[in-house]
Amino acid sequence: MNDLYDRHRAVLPDWLALYYEDPIEITHGEGRHVWDAQGNRYLDFFGGILTTMTAHALPEITKAVSEQAGRILHSSTLYLNRPMVELAERIAQLSGIPDARVFFTTSGTEANDTALLLATTYRRSNTVLAMRNSYHGRSFSAIGITGNRSWSPSSLSPLQTLYVHGGVRTRGPYAHLDDSAFIAACVEDLQDLLGHTRPPAALIAEPIQGVGGFTSPPDGLYAAFRDVLRERGILWIADEVQTGWGRTGDHFWGWQAHGQSGPPDIVTFAKGIGNGMSIGGVVARAEIMNCLDANSISTFGGTQITMAAGLANLNYLVEHDLQGNARRVGGMLIERLRSVAAQLPGVREVRGRGLMIGVELARPGTDEADPQAAAAVLEAARADGLLIGKGGGHNTSALRIAPPLSLTVAEAEEGAAILERALRSAY
Template sequence: MSEDLLARHHAVMPDWMALYYEEPLELVSGSGRRVLGSDGVEYLDFFGGLLATMIGHSIPEISDAVASQAHRIMHSSTLYLISSQVELAEKIAAVAPVDDPRVFFVNSGSEAVETALALATSQRKSNQVLALRGSYHGRSFATVGVTGIRAWSATPLSPLQVSYVHSGYRLRSPFRDLNEADFVAACKEELQTIIETSTAGRIAAFLYEPVQGAGGFATPPVGFFRAMKEVLDPYEVPFISDEVQSGWGRTGAAFFATEHFGIRPQMITFAKGLANGLSIGGVVGEAAFVNAAEANSISTAGGNPVAMSAANAVLDYIRDHDLQRNADAMGRRLRDGLATIARRYPLIGEVRGMGLMIGVELVGADGFSRAVTETTAVLEAARREQLLIGRGGLYGNVLRITPPMTVTAAEVDEALDKLERAIASVAAVGLNGLFALA
């Protein structure tokens, strides 16, 4: 780490702009699933730029597409026809589980969700929204208002009236001791009660992450969202699936994670990995909703030719290399390996997720209390093992493991070895030792 760079960072960046690690890390180059830090150390990247580097680093097919477009024209705006934008929209419309789809491109996940909420509230003439507890939808004004994690809610103000409903996360639910069918039934009954007591009945949208991102990859039972739909359909509530983190086959089960749960939403938001790290976002939705804007609207940089070229190359690469199948196979290998590690270390309370979105929740000696300090310690220990992973969860006690979709079996096994050594080192020290080291 450059002490000078860190000092300059603190001098000009906001105090709330967090950095990982006691000694923050700068990544200076990468190839495949490996990155080089400015500390001269090569790391195995199992966080993928917060899930944005979805295909890996320095992939020629993507880099060449970006360079080729940049040499022609870098920007024009949506006021002009952009062939790569139309091509990308056609590809997304062809695979999205949405009826009569229309696609609108923006610059980020926050802006994508903001757009979907604006369209839904306009079409439904309502600002009442149902969102999930433990959800994260962005850092803009409306998206903060529908985020169900206090640590990410920068303001209590919101243009929306939000009711938070059960997410299907069982470990810390009051319904956790029920069997799966009774658990889903209890969540369904609670949703009905919330609608009857907290809304006027005309609800603009039900906004959900099929697999929660910042919430620590909480994954509900397969029948959960269908049960929610049974309650919501009589009220004609539109579904918005936030797939900023779970889209494009990363979950292995389907191109969009909502398909795994048997739900065809009215709108899907996307971003992050679609352009493998370049700024991109968007909404694919039913024409009745996407066309609902009652005022002029454009996106100056949405549909940017460089980002569109990168995204087209990414989708082609996923198809040509069957990466959805790889995400499924490597995700199973990772989860199986983590489950084996969990049997050896009580520090691990739960392994969950789908495909290459895997959460490892760490707990105290009682098997339930939140091991927040230990989670930070494992993150640091993994770095010492030259493995980069993430952290999340409602309480910050979940390891997030999200390698690029091109990850190999050998790399999965290497990461499992590194992570087990990191967990073992923290488990051996114990909580008192961690405080002593702090």
């Protein structure tokens, strides 16, 4: 294993982060479990950063990919592509956006890039509103709108970005307010901001901030923002790369918790829809999607092999009501972790929705982030057979829990017990 690590360090960038003091090589998986090169078995509560959404080695997806590979892997968007059209039809119907058009990419970063291109072209403005503590990808333009310093290595950008309050409920100047007053204060701040700048192209926001530590505003905040934006013709882009496809349990899309003003103008997606295959995409009203006046294609976006996987995955997700499972099992898991947190002074908050759960750690008796404890819990959980993630806008002090949506009650209990032991070892 050390040999592979040495080889990794010799040929890959220093900034390509690895988890664990002794990094592991995952060789195979099945269901909600994976194995490393030493034969150790782990319960997977992170799913390749929320990407293995359904299950590892799901037979229905494996069969679809194998059969498609036996026909043709790829032809580009220059030719008619039946699997791409079929998946686009399903997503357009599920999006809630009227007269929807779908464009496929290979990642969430590329999807957000496309959304920004569409919005700035449609509105003839390069000013973008984004949320503090946000993350939208690693391309030049996506870094330019990311509101999380840990993931933004450059201040250079093709866009002028203005950051808005509201993505983090329990920190910042409005944290002491109740939900309705919090929303009112954030809306007032947005209105004030818009009074001091040229009209922006769009607001881009994650319904639940992923890399930011699974933080979110009160339900209804983005609906209230939408009312302000609509008056000025400003578009709303919902970044559903991590929240989409039923992961939050209560809704199929994260934006639906803020849906009182109707669907967003643009929705971006990726990660879970491919269950590990590289699929991203954008859904937008036809007038917005069709606003580009130059030719464009995608060499690898929408390729047949990934579309076959996406179709099989989406069919399985819907037919087995994995959204409902996320609501039931996720709700139980959140309550279990909250009962543990109540006994531990270092757990500042357990938050989330469905199977998208954040556990924020702080130095006992303070609000000060505790990244060392988060790293220690990550290591202890791994040693006990559980893989989790970490993130957060305050020195990476939040644990991120996002298992495949087919998680069973028994597996949730097992993972919660391991995590409890890991937390107790840190505090």
